[in-house]
Amino acid sequence: MYLLQRSNDAIKINSDIVNGAHADIHITTHGSDVYWAWCSLMGLCTILFFLWAQMRSEGSRLFHNVAAFTSLIAAIAYFTMASNLGWTGITVEWHRTNSHVAGNTRQIFYVRYIEWFLTTPLILSNLFFVAGMSWQSLVQVILVSWILVVTRLVGALVSTTYKWGYFVFGLVTYIYIVYELLFNVRNHATSLGNDIRKAYLFPAALESLIWLIYPIAWGVCEGGNVIAPDSEAVFYGILDIATIICIPALLLFSLRDVDLARLVPSGPRAEAPVEKAAHQNGTNGAGGLDSSEVANPV
Template structure:
């Protein structure tokens, strides 16, 4: 766990260093790459400190002991890991949405189902009865929906941005989909089936998380570095300061609360203008 924490910190610092080489209004992809890396670093720091876990009675006891009947097996479940996923997983969906110029509403919709996927897995890990597999199926259903929505909706929009965007999008989305579907497999043999012990589970998840939230985020950032935010429709219009026009009227000597009004506008003429000179 400490190794994963160090990798996340190093990758995060590298991305931060690269960020300052870009203009301030071109750093959106840097923000969405730094945040998940740091969130996962905090999660692994918590788990490496032996915090953020709860003992959950295992449904399947594959490790038999002499006191198995009196003291059934309990499994160490790190809920801190799921909190890190809850905070980090949506940024991959957001990045793919930005790259394909997906509307904000569709991106938010995909993010909600991504969060549902993580929450369902968290509940499944904390349930000791067979009901956990119901939440497990719901999680996989949410993941399938996000995958289909990303490839169908965002994939078509990426084609309109350009051929290079089309290629980068489908490569990034394809790799991410393969990696995402490994998580339910790991869950099935660890928190679900209790075949892998917590130490082996930590190695499995640790390598997977480092690849998904560390190296994948860095590779995505480097691959899309040449895409300007103007091309992706992410630049917001800058405010222009319009200076006040000078009226040319003297306001000196005006008392507080008075308004400068020209004599011609008020209907009052000066004596010199009213009577001609002899």
């Protein structure tokens, strides 16, 4: 007999009935265990990011703290899903014969979209700040990212074929964000020097690639009801670990020898001349601005 017997009673305590409605297709204890594992990993990485920040000078902690808050928000969301909370039942468009996805109503975790609504702007903030972009550009891309998340949420909550219209809107906003990251923001990072370009480019490219997989996950989970909610927990969890933990850690590691204080924009007006010059010069403008001009734009 174990002194402390392991058990996960989340599914028993928080059942598959919400507001009197039953979800036929829902997570089991196995899915809850997966969410608990992701929650624990997110929580551990939050602590590590905060400790990493303390090893930097006070003016260089912003990037690490943003990464820590991002993983903290994700940990809270995964705690909620592991507890079998933060969901609603939606009638499926596609009825499957597989026993794991058979039924009329599927469990949709809306808390996942709340997490993305909060974490996606933080992820973009670190990438934009590394490239020395202005607040105006950041606010603009954050607004687009919110449209991306909201359209996916609305699509997940629609039970008819009209859900795929919202799916298309989400793809359009994704294309815009990737264009900004791989062209405009990359050009600006290049204008700050080869070290900044190298630090920015690989994490930004990886983030853009992995974000392309999210629509696939949505299509086989909330959209098409192809894979079971337990498999959904694994699929989305791996993607979130990559975008919220692995890539930000890679970005911070690549910036270990860079003076981070000079990258954070001090205000909307201060950064506008630098960004304008970078857009005009593109990749050929690296020699047009020295470090003093970047740190103190006129």
